[in-house]
Amino acid sequence: MMRQYELVERVTSYDPDANEAMLNKAYVYAMKAHGHQVRASGDPYFTHPLEVAAILTEMKLDDATIAAALLHDVVEDTEATLAEIEQLFGGEISELVEGLTKIKRLDLISKEAAQAENLRKLLLAMSRDARVLLVKLADRLHNMRTLHHVKSDKRARIAKETMDIYAPLAGRMGMHTMREELDDIAFKALYPEARDGIMKRLESLRAESGDILTNIEETLTEKLADNGIHAHVSGREKKAYSIWRKMQRKHLSLGQLSDIFGFRIIVASEVECYKALGVAHTAWRVVPGRFKDYISNPKQNDYRSIHTTVIGPHRKRVELQIRTQAMDDIAERGVAAHSFYKDVADPMAAERGVSLPHGDSNSFRWLRSLVETLAEGDNPGEFLESTRLELFADQVFCFTPKGALIALPKGANAIDFAYAVHTDIGNSCVGCRINGRHAPLMTELANGDEVDVIRSQAQTPPAAWEKVVHTGKARAAIRRATRIAVRAQYAGLGREIVERHLARFDASYNKKQFVEAMRKLGIASAEDGLAAVGRGELAARDVMNALGFEGERETPKRDVRKSRTVQQESGEQSIPVRGVNQNLPLTIDASTGAVPGERIVGILKPGEGITVYPIFSAALQQFDDEPDLWIDLAWDEDSATSLYPARLRVVLHNEVGALGQLTQTVAEGGANIENLQMTERARDFYNIDLTVEVEDVRHLNQIMNELTRKPLISTVVRATGSD
Incomplete structure (x- = not known):
């Protein structure tokens, strides 16, 4: 167990002005408060808050955070009170301890309402002071390091909770090193056989490659030095969980993975980052599509670096990350790197000697905005449904033109965005502008995109949208709107069929009489009856008999066919299809034609209406890059009389x-x-x-x-x- 003076020395090594007396007092108070309590391992309980504090000293956090780490369990697990903490240690530390005390364990098997409320509390506490989050993550990290002492059933629950919530949250806040360790321990607990297999593969690669990491490091260093760039180059293998996740995502076997090695190049300045990139790209062949510049376009969590992949020395495929030391601090420690140096609004501020207000980093602003968005939920059930742990999965965060933050799952498109803003906006969405430029609705959104939804009150969402959206809210709304629209279309078609049959008796549709007829058939309303006729569930002959027109006979089909063609002189719609608003003009593509019984699709042409194509039409290729124009159609063969x-x-x-x-x-x-x-x-x-x-x-x-x-x-x- 770390001794009292060792902890104080750790803090003063990076913060000479730290309040040593306060740290000593917190150490002694927590040790006495926990007394003879023990952990599952049999160790004194006080070793846990002490190790949490030690983890935070590695992040070089301020003395108040270290003290809060020592005290974070005393109110919950001992006789200590918040009033006593405030009296002894002041308001700042008591507020941190209070924030940590309010956050109960996020039990994934608890009732949904309680789980939603716990999740909300966690977000709210973190949004008030990022240090609450840092202590909570350090607390979880030490618990994971000692996970093997916990019973197997509880171990699996804690590991899943970590993989689903805490590790992704650490990643969102830019704390890459902590996320990797949390993921790896959880992976080992949940999927031990998979991890063992990957570790054995890595061992065999090491044996085959020999000193390849060292050789590549030396080669990179020499190449850069020859071009006047002094750099620190370090290589490493990818973590087992990172490899496994890539295998799952890309459906690869372990033998198919080629980019196992990664190298970090640390240079003195931003300018040298780009010089080093030029050296690497000149010396070795670049792997297409693997270059990303996060210096000019930082990630949402302040991460800045240049990424590229080359076929490097020994013809090995290697990933390169090029950055400055300050960028590396942000990349590894994320929001924790801001807490002491306070260069939070600009990751490059430390390099320029600029001091900025605490708590205003990009990741912290994201957290506050996210809480404001989530706080709009009407009840815990809705809150949990819309955020159910997708909040911490891979996500993109986009903005409305007015600056409102919209969080979506990775892979979401503009349709998901529209429904996330409001269901009515999604239902009436006909187009979008992304970052000021017109784009297809199916365009995958990226972090920071500003999306302006173009609406039309005449629009109803096509049923095909359900297959391309990524959020449950969008999918449910589209299903609901589709049911309503399809019902209306069937009812309209049913009325046309009924009116056509009535016309043979020189009669016209009368709603009151029709309702009475439907009652005879056991149907509650005229709308239900017409929809049943349109769907073919109710024969027109039965309707006519119920209306009192006995002996109603079908007109021979050949006569109808001779009297009507697909384009009537009156200009009325005569293409019987389902899945589209009947008010839109429809035409059949002249280059192929289309007949009932063939699979068809529609292409929406602004200002012209919808053109119907058979699925084999070569003309459809020209619309491959415009998927938002496609409409899934089907023939209504029961009413095809042309x-x-x-x-x-x-x-x-x-x-x-x-x-x-x-x-x-x-x-x-x-x-x-x-x-x-x-x-x-x-x-x-x-x-x-x-x-x-x-x-x-x-x-x-x-x-x-x-x-x-x-x-x-x-x-x-x-x-x-x-x-």
């Missing part, structure tokens, strides 16, 4: 009567020829571009089969629109 266009490519033998054979076959098959054009003619054959109007895909296949049987017709294929 003829629909299909474009064919026909090769005829260059003989007398061939063209007549073609047109006669189409006519005999009950189809119409909408367009016919000769595209190429040679000595033995000529090509015909033919658009026929048919009832559905079965009708089209019958026509094509009959054509191919004719002796003067060589081939018949469906046009894909590739020309």
